[in-house]
Amino acid sequence: MKKETQAGINPFPYSDSNKRYHTFEYYLRQRFGEKCARISLDAGLTCPNIDGTCGVGGCIYCLNGSGAAQGGATLAEQYAAGIAAMQKKWKCSKYIPYLQAHTNTYAPAKTLRCIYKEASRLPGAVMLAIATRPDCLDPEVVSVLAETSRSIPLLVELGLQTIHDDTASRINRGHSYSVFADGYRRLRNAGGDISICIHLINGLPGETKEHMIASARAVAALEPDMVKLHLLHVLRGTPLHKLYLQGAYTPMEQAAYVNIVCDQLECFPPQTVVARVTGDAPADVLAAPLWSRRKTAVSNDIDKELYRRKSFQGMQFSP
Numbered sequence: 001m002k003k004e005t006q007a008g009i010n011p012f013p014y015s016d017s018n019k020r021y022h023t024f025e026y027y028l029r030q031r032f033g034e035k036c037a038r039i040s041l042d043a044g045l046t047c048p049n050i051d052g053t054c055g056v057g058g059c060i061y062c063l064n065g066s067g068a069a070q071g072g073a074t075l076a077e078q079y080a081a082g083i084a085a086m087q088k089k090w091k092c093s094k095y096i097p098y099l100q101a102h103t104n105t106y107a108p109a110k111t112l113r114c115i116y117k118e119a120s121r122l123p124g125a126v127m128l129a130i131a132t133r134p135d136c137l138d139p140e141v142v143s144v145l146a147e148t149s150r151s152i153p154l155l156v157e158l159g160l161q162t163i164h165d166d167t168a169s170r171i172n173r174g175h176s177y178s179v180f181a182d183g184y185r186r187l188r189n190a191g192g193d194i195s196i197c198i199h200l201i202n203g204l205p206g207e208t209k210e211h212m213i214a215s216a217r218a219v220a221a222l223e224p225d226m227v228k229l230h231l232l233h234v235l236r237g238t239p240l241h242k243l244y245l246q247g248a249y250t251p252m253e254q255a256a257y258v259n260i261v262c263d264q265l266e267c268f269p270p271q272t273v274v275a276r277v278t279g280d281a282p283a284d285v286l287a288a289p290l291w292s293r294r295k296t297a298v299s300n301d302i303d304k305e306l307y308r309r310k311s312f313q314g315m316q317f318s319p
Contacts, residue, residue, distance in 0.1 A: 010312075011312055012270070012312040012313060012314075013270065014026060014270055014271070014313075016029075018303060018307075019303065020265075020303070020306040020307070020311065020312035020313060021265045021268075021274045021277070021306070021312065021313035022270060022271065022272060022273050022274055022313055023273070023274060024226070024273055024274070024275040024276070026273075027226075027273045032094055032126050032127075034092075034093075034094060035092065036092065036094040036095060036096050036126060036127070037083070037086050037092045037094075037095050037096070038095075038096045038098045038129065039078075039079050039082035039083060039086070039095050039096065039097055039098060040078075040082060040098050040100045040101075041075050041078050041079060041082070041097055041098060041099050041100065041101075041119065042078065042099075042100070042101035042102075043075065043099050043101070043104055043115050043119075045101070045102050045103060045104055045106055045107055046102050046103070046106065047102045047103040047106060047133070048103065048106055048133070048135065048136060048174065049103075049133075049172070049173070049174035050102070054135065054174040054175065055172055055174040057172065057239065058172070059161075059171050059172055059173055059174075060170075060171050060172050060205075060238060060239040060240045060243070061171065061201075061232060061233065061234070061235065061238055061239075061240045062238065063235040063236075063237055063238050063285060064101075075097070075115075075118055075119055075122070076118075076122065079095075079097060079122050083095065083124075093124060094124055094126045095122070095124045095125055095126065096125070096126065096127045096128070096129050096155070097119045097120070097122050097125050097128055097129070098129040098131070099115070099119060099128075099129065099130045099131060100129075100131045100157075101131075102131075103131070103132050103133050103136050104130045104131055104132050105130065105132040105133075105136045105137060105141045105145070106132070106133070106136045109140045109141055109143070109144045112141060112144050113144050113147070113148070116128065116130070116144065116145075116148040117148070120148060120151055120152040125152065126152075126153070127152065127153045127154070127155055128148065128152050128153070128154055128155070129154075129155040129156075129157060130145070130154065130155070130156050130157065131157040131159070132156060132157065132158060132159070133158075133159055133174075133175065133183075134158055134159070134160070134175060134179055134180040134181075134182070134183030134184060135174065135175040135179050135183060136183075137183040137186055137187055139186070142186050142187055142190045143190070145187070145190060145192070145194060146190040146191050146192035146194065147192070148192075149192035149193040149194045150192050150193065153193045153195070154192070154193060154194045154195065155194075155195045155196075155197060155226070156187060156194060156195070156196050156197065157197045157199065157228070158180075158183070158184065158187070158196055158197065158198050158199065159199045160177075160180050160198050160199055160200060160215075160219070161173060161199060161200060161201045161204065162200070162201065162204055162207065162211070162215050163177045163180075163214065163215045163218045163219075164177070164207070164211055164214070164215070165177055166206070167204050167205070167206060167207055167211065170204075170205055170206055171204055171205065172239075184196065184198075184222065195225040195226060196224050196225050196226070197224070197225065197226035197227065197228055197273075197275055198219050198222070198224045198226070198227050198228070199227075199228045199230060200212075200215050200216065200219060200227065200228070200229055200230065200264075201230045201231075201232050202229060202230065202231055202232065202252065202257060202260055202261070202264075203231055203232035203251060203252040203257070204232055205240075205243065205248075205249050209256075209260055209263075212260050212264065213260070213263055213264065213267070216263070216264035216267045216268065217267050219268075220267045220268045220269060220272070220317055223269050223271075223272065223319075224272055225272065225273060226272060226273040226274070226275045227268060227272055227273075227274055227275065228274075228275045228276040229261055229264060229274070229276060229277050229278070230276065230278070230279045231252065231257055231278055231279060231289075231292050232251065232252070233279070233281040233286060233288075233289075233292060234249070234251060234286070234287040234288040234289070235281060235285045235286060235287065236285045236286075236287050237285070241287055244287060244288060251288045251289040252289065253289070253291075254289070254291045254298065254301070255301075257278075257298070258298065258301045258302050258305055259305065261277055261278075261302055262302060262305045262306055262309065262311065265277075265302075265306070265312075265313045266311055266312075266313065266314070266315045266316040266317070267316055267317055268313055268314060268317060269314055269317050269319075270312075270313055270314035270317070272313075274313065277298075277299060277302055278292065278295055278298045278299065278302075279292070279295075280292060280293060280295055
Protein backbone atom coordinates (compact mmCIF):
# COMPACT_ATOMS: atom_id res chain seq x y z
CA MET A 1 0.00 0.00 0.00
CA LYS A 2 1.24 3.47 -0.90
CA LYS A 3 2.18 5.44 2.20
CA GLU A 4 0.33 8.74 2.45
CA THR A 5 2.61 11.75 2.81
CA GLN A 6 1.81 15.41 3.25
CA ALA A 7 2.83 16.19 -0.34
CA GLY A 8 1.45 12.95 -1.75
CA ILE A 9 -2.32 12.64 -1.33
CA ASN A 10 -4.00 16.03 -0.97
CA PRO A 11 -7.82 16.04 -0.83
CA PHE A 12 -8.09 19.80 -1.37
CA PRO A 13 -9.14 20.55 -4.99
CA TYR A 14 -7.74 24.10 -5.35
CA SER A 15 -4.11 23.07 -5.05
CA ASP A 16 -1.35 21.52 -7.12
CA SER A 17 1.03 21.12 -4.16
CA ASN A 18 0.85 20.03 -0.53
CA LYS A 19 -1.10 23.17 0.41
CA ARG A 20 -4.51 22.37 1.85
CA TYR A 21 -5.80 25.87 1.32
CA HIS A 22 -6.38 28.06 -1.75
CA THR A 23 -3.16 30.03 -2.05
CA PHE A 24 -2.68 33.29 -3.91
CA GLU A 25 0.12 31.68 -5.94
CA TYR A 26 -2.26 28.97 -7.14
CA TYR A 27 -4.88 31.58 -8.03
CA LEU A 28 -2.36 33.62 -10.03
CA ARG A 29 -1.15 30.59 -11.97
CA GLN A 30 -4.73 29.66 -12.82
CA ARG A 31 -5.68 33.19 -13.89
CA PHE A 32 -2.48 34.55 -15.44
CA GLY A 33 -0.57 31.40 -16.27
CA GLU A 34 2.34 32.08 -13.91
CA LYS A 35 3.37 33.60 -10.62
CA CYS A 36 3.06 37.39 -10.55
CA ALA A 37 4.92 39.81 -8.30
CA ARG A 38 3.25 42.49 -6.20
CA ILE A 39 5.05 45.82 -6.32
CA SER A 40 4.16 48.06 -3.36
CA LEU A 41 3.53 51.71 -4.18
CA ASP A 42 2.81 54.88 -2.22
CA ALA A 43 0.43 57.28 -3.97
CA GLY A 44 0.95 60.00 -1.36
CA LEU A 45 -2.51 59.69 0.19
CA THR A 46 -3.39 59.75 3.89
CA CYS A 47 -6.06 58.15 6.09
CA PRO A 48 -9.25 59.47 7.75
CA ASN A 49 -8.09 57.83 10.96
CA ILE A 50 -4.90 59.90 10.90
CA ASP A 51 -5.97 63.34 9.64
CA GLY A 52 -8.77 63.79 12.18
CA THR A 53 -11.77 62.95 9.99
CA CYS A 54 -12.69 59.96 12.15
CA GLY A 55 -9.66 59.82 14.43
CA VAL A 56 -6.05 60.79 14.94
CA GLY A 57 -2.93 58.70 15.25
CA GLY A 58 -4.30 55.77 13.29
CA CYS A 59 -4.88 52.26 14.62
CA ILE A 60 -2.77 51.51 17.69
CA TYR A 61 -0.57 49.08 15.74
CA CYS A 62 -0.01 51.35 12.74
CA LEU A 63 3.37 52.90 12.00
CA ASN A 64 3.31 55.37 9.07
CA GLY A 65 0.41 53.65 7.35
CA SER A 66 0.46 50.13 5.91
CA GLY A 67 3.41 50.84 3.62
CA ALA A 68 6.60 52.83 3.84
CA ALA A 69 6.66 56.29 2.27
CA GLN A 70 8.66 56.53 -0.92
CA GLY A 71 10.16 59.96 -0.43
CA GLY A 72 8.24 61.72 -3.18
CA ALA A 73 9.22 59.31 -5.95
CA THR A 74 6.70 58.97 -8.78
CA LEU A 75 4.69 55.78 -9.14
CA ALA A 76 6.76 54.86 -12.19
CA GLU A 77 10.02 55.36 -10.25
CA GLN A 78 8.78 53.32 -7.31
CA TYR A 79 7.57 50.60 -9.64
CA ALA A 80 10.89 50.36 -11.49
CA ALA A 81 12.81 50.22 -8.21
CA GLY A 82 10.47 47.55 -6.85
CA ILE A 83 10.88 45.38 -9.92
CA ALA A 84 14.66 45.75 -9.83
CA ALA A 85 14.75 44.66 -6.18
CA MET A 86 12.39 41.75 -6.78
CA GLN A 87 14.35 40.42 -9.77
CA LYS A 88 17.39 39.93 -7.55
CA LYS A 89 15.39 37.14 -5.91
CA TRP A 90 13.45 35.65 -8.81
CA LYS A 91 12.53 36.44 -12.40
CA CYS A 92 9.05 37.48 -13.35
CA SER A 93 7.36 39.18 -16.30
CA LYS A 94 3.90 39.90 -14.87
CA TYR A 95 3.26 42.33 -12.04
CA ILE A 96 0.56 43.64 -9.73
CA PRO A 97 1.07 47.31 -8.81
CA TYR A 98 -0.11 47.53 -5.21
CA LEU A 99 -1.26 50.91 -3.88
CA GLN A 100 -0.54 49.91 -0.30
CA ALA A 101 0.37 52.90 1.85
CA HIS A 102 -2.49 54.42 3.85
CA THR A 103 -6.03 54.58 2.39
CA ASN A 104 -6.12 54.54 -1.39
CA THR A 105 -9.74 55.52 -1.93
CA TYR A 106 -9.44 58.55 0.35
CA ALA A 107 -9.28 61.42 -2.13
CA PRO A 108 -11.60 63.16 -4.61
CA ALA A 109 -12.82 60.87 -7.38
CA LYS A 110 -11.01 62.92 -10.01
CA THR A 111 -7.68 62.48 -8.19
CA LEU A 112 -8.23 58.76 -7.71
CA ARG A 113 -9.11 58.27 -11.38
CA CYS A 114 -5.76 59.77 -12.39
CA ILE A 115 -3.81 57.67 -9.86
CA TYR A 116 -5.51 54.44 -10.90
CA LYS A 117 -5.04 55.18 -14.60
CA GLU A 118 -1.33 55.81 -14.13
CA ALA A 119 -0.84 52.68 -12.02
CA SER A 120 -2.85 50.45 -14.36
CA ARG A 121 -0.71 51.49 -17.33
CA LEU A 122 2.62 50.56 -15.76
CA PRO A 123 4.51 48.08 -17.96
CA GLY A 124 3.78 44.43 -17.30
CA ALA A 125 0.80 45.14 -15.02
CA VAL A 126 -1.85 42.40 -15.20
CA MET A 127 -3.88 43.46 -12.16
CA LEU A 128 -4.10 46.52 -9.92
CA ALA A 129 -4.37 46.11 -6.13
CA ILE A 130 -5.75 48.92 -3.96
CA ALA A 131 -5.62 48.92 -0.16
CA THR A 132 -8.41 50.83 1.57
CA ARG A 133 -10.93 51.07 4.40
CA PRO A 134 -14.67 50.28 4.22
CA ASP A 135 -15.57 53.78 5.40
CA CYS A 136 -13.92 55.27 2.29
CA LEU A 137 -16.17 53.72 -0.32
CA ASP A 138 -18.76 56.36 -1.15
CA PRO A 139 -20.81 55.83 -4.35
CA GLU A 140 -18.66 58.14 -6.49
CA VAL A 141 -15.45 56.37 -5.46
CA VAL A 142 -17.00 52.95 -6.03
CA SER A 143 -18.01 54.11 -9.50
CA VAL A 144 -14.39 55.04 -10.24
CA LEU A 145 -13.26 51.62 -9.04
CA ALA A 146 -15.76 49.88 -11.32
CA GLU A 147 -14.69 52.08 -14.22
CA THR A 148 -11.02 51.25 -13.61
CA SER A 149 -11.75 47.52 -13.43
CA ARG A 150 -13.03 47.58 -17.00
CA SER A 151 -9.51 48.33 -18.22
CA ILE A 152 -7.56 46.13 -15.77
CA PRO A 153 -8.66 43.52 -13.21
CA LEU A 154 -8.94 45.15 -9.81
CA LEU A 155 -8.18 43.70 -6.38
CA VAL A 156 -9.51 45.80 -3.52
CA GLU A 157 -7.80 45.00 -0.20
CA LEU A 158 -10.43 45.86 2.38
CA GLY A 159 -9.30 46.18 5.99
CA LEU A 160 -11.75 44.77 8.53
CA GLN A 161 -9.41 43.25 11.17
CA THR A 162 -12.25 42.17 13.51
CA ILE A 163 -16.05 41.98 13.55
CA HIS A 164 -16.17 42.98 17.22
CA ASP A 165 -16.97 46.65 17.78
CA ASP A 166 -15.49 46.70 21.29
CA THR A 167 -12.16 45.50 19.84
CA ALA A 168 -12.41 48.03 17.01
CA SER A 169 -12.83 50.78 19.60
CA ARG A 170 -9.92 49.41 21.64
CA ILE A 171 -7.56 49.53 18.66
CA ASN A 172 -8.85 52.94 17.50
CA ARG A 173 -10.05 51.48 14.20
CA GLY A 174 -12.46 54.34 13.54
CA HIS A 175 -15.43 52.40 12.14
CA SER A 176 -17.90 49.72 13.21
CA TYR A 177 -18.70 46.36 11.68
CA SER A 178 -21.95 47.75 10.26
CA VAL A 179 -19.92 50.36 8.35
CA PHE A 180 -17.76 47.57 6.97
CA ALA A 181 -20.85 45.61 5.90
CA ASP A 182 -22.26 48.65 4.07
CA GLY A 183 -18.98 49.32 2.27
CA TYR A 184 -18.52 45.67 1.34
CA ARG A 185 -22.06 45.44 -0.03
CA ARG A 186 -21.59 48.61 -2.09
CA LEU A 187 -18.35 47.32 -3.54
CA ARG A 188 -19.76 43.84 -4.21
CA ASN A 189 -22.64 45.36 -6.17
CA ALA A 190 -20.44 47.73 -8.19
CA GLY A 191 -20.04 45.53 -11.25
CA GLY A 192 -16.90 45.33 -13.33
CA ASP A 193 -13.95 43.04 -12.67
CA ILE A 194 -13.44 43.67 -8.96
CA SER A 195 -12.13 41.04 -6.55
CA ILE A 196 -12.41 41.82 -2.83
CA CYS A 197 -9.85 40.69 -0.26
CA ILE A 198 -10.91 41.02 3.40
CA HIS A 199 -8.19 41.41 6.02
CA LEU A 200 -8.38 39.94 9.53
CA ILE A 201 -5.82 40.34 12.31
CA ASN A 202 -5.27 37.64 14.93
CA GLY A 203 -4.05 38.53 18.38
CA LEU A 204 -5.76 41.90 18.82
CA PRO A 205 -5.85 43.20 22.40
CA GLY A 206 -8.61 41.64 24.48
CA GLU A 207 -9.57 39.01 21.91
CA THR A 208 -9.80 35.31 22.71
CA LYS A 209 -9.72 32.38 20.32
CA GLU A 210 -13.51 32.52 20.25
CA HIS A 211 -13.42 36.15 19.07
CA MET A 212 -11.03 35.30 16.23
CA ILE A 213 -13.02 32.26 15.08
CA ALA A 214 -16.23 34.31 15.16
CA SER A 215 -14.61 36.93 12.89
CA ALA A 216 -13.56 34.20 10.47
CA ARG A 217 -17.04 32.68 10.40
CA ALA A 218 -18.68 36.04 9.76
CA VAL A 219 -16.29 36.74 6.88
CA ALA A 220 -16.78 33.22 5.52
CA ALA A 221 -20.54 33.81 5.38
CA LEU A 222 -19.89 36.67 2.95
CA GLU A 223 -18.06 34.24 0.63
CA PRO A 224 -15.42 36.83 -0.34
CA ASP A 225 -13.06 36.40 -3.26
CA MET A 226 -10.03 36.48 -0.97
CA VAL A 227 -8.98 36.81 2.65
CA LYS A 228 -5.71 37.74 4.35
CA LEU A 229 -4.90 36.50 7.82
CA HIS A 230 -2.40 38.61 9.74
CA LEU A 231 -0.60 38.24 13.03
CA LEU A 232 -0.61 41.39 15.13
CA HIS A 233 2.94 42.74 15.24
CA VAL A 234 4.20 45.09 17.92
CA LEU A 235 6.11 47.84 16.12
CA ARG A 236 8.36 50.25 17.96
CA GLY A 237 6.95 53.76 18.25
CA THR A 238 3.28 52.76 18.18
CA PRO A 239 0.69 52.99 20.97
CA LEU A 240 0.61 49.17 20.97
CA HIS A 241 4.34 49.16 21.73
CA LYS A 242 3.71 51.30 24.81
CA LEU A 243 1.09 48.79 26.00
CA TYR A 244 3.55 45.96 25.38
CA LEU A 245 6.30 47.67 27.38
CA GLN A 246 3.83 48.27 30.23
CA GLY A 247 2.89 44.59 30.27
CA ALA A 248 -0.66 45.43 29.17
CA TYR A 249 -0.42 43.45 25.93
CA THR A 250 1.00 39.97 25.37
CA PRO A 251 1.61 38.83 21.76
CA MET A 252 0.43 35.44 20.57
CA GLU A 253 2.67 32.40 20.77
CA GLN A 254 3.47 30.58 17.54
CA ALA A 255 1.65 27.35 18.44
CA ALA A 256 -1.53 29.22 19.35
CA TYR A 257 -1.39 31.25 16.16
CA VAL A 258 -0.96 28.15 13.99
CA ASN A 259 -3.86 26.42 15.72
CA ILE A 260 -6.21 29.38 15.26
CA VAL A 261 -5.27 29.90 11.60
CA CYS A 262 -6.05 26.25 10.88
CA ASP A 263 -9.42 26.62 12.62
CA GLN A 264 -10.12 29.70 10.52
CA LEU A 265 -9.09 28.02 7.28
CA GLU A 266 -11.58 25.26 7.96
CA CYS A 267 -14.32 27.95 8.13
CA PHE A 268 -13.68 29.61 4.76
CA PRO A 269 -15.29 28.48 1.49
CA PRO A 270 -12.89 26.37 -0.59
CA GLN A 271 -13.16 28.84 -3.48
CA THR A 272 -12.01 31.80 -1.36
CA VAL A 273 -8.36 32.58 -2.05
CA VAL A 274 -6.23 32.78 1.09
CA ALA A 275 -3.81 35.48 0.05
CA ARG A 276 -1.86 35.36 3.31
CA VAL A 277 -1.62 33.16 6.41
CA THR A 278 0.99 35.25 8.19
CA GLY A 279 2.90 38.44 7.65
CA ASP A 280 6.16 40.09 8.51
CA ALA A 281 7.49 43.43 9.65
CA PRO A 282 10.82 45.19 9.11
CA ALA A 283 13.37 43.83 11.57
CA ASP A 284 14.46 47.30 12.63
CA VAL A 285 11.00 48.19 13.98
CA LEU A 286 9.64 44.80 15.08
CA ALA A 287 9.54 44.54 18.88
CA ALA A 288 7.49 41.35 19.17
CA PRO A 289 6.78 38.55 18.58
CA LEU A 290 10.22 37.74 17.17
CA TRP A 291 9.12 34.29 16.04
CA SER A 292 7.03 36.01 13.34
CA ARG A 293 10.22 36.67 11.36
CA ARG A 294 10.35 32.94 10.53
CA LYS A 295 7.56 33.10 7.98
CA THR A 296 8.50 29.86 6.23
CA ALA A 297 8.53 27.97 9.53
CA VAL A 298 5.08 29.33 10.43
CA SER A 299 3.69 28.41 7.02
CA ASN A 300 5.20 24.93 7.28
CA ASP A 301 3.66 24.46 10.72
CA ILE A 302 0.24 25.37 9.32
CA ASP A 303 0.69 22.80 6.55
CA LYS A 304 1.73 20.15 9.09
CA GLU A 305 -1.17 20.88 11.41
CA LEU A 306 -3.75 20.62 8.63
CA TYR A 307 -2.16 17.33 7.57
CA ARG A 308 -2.15 16.07 11.17
CA ARG A 309 -5.86 16.90 11.45
CA LYS A 310 -6.57 15.35 8.02
CA SER A 311 -8.23 18.67 7.36
CA PHE A 312 -8.30 21.40 4.72
CA GLN A 313 -9.87 24.76 3.87
CA GLY A 314 -13.66 24.65 3.87
CA MET A 315 -14.01 21.46 5.90
CA GLN A 316 -16.28 23.25 8.38
CA PHE A 317 -17.88 25.66 5.90
CA SER A 318 -21.63 25.48 5.42
CA PRO A 319 -23.27 27.97 2.99
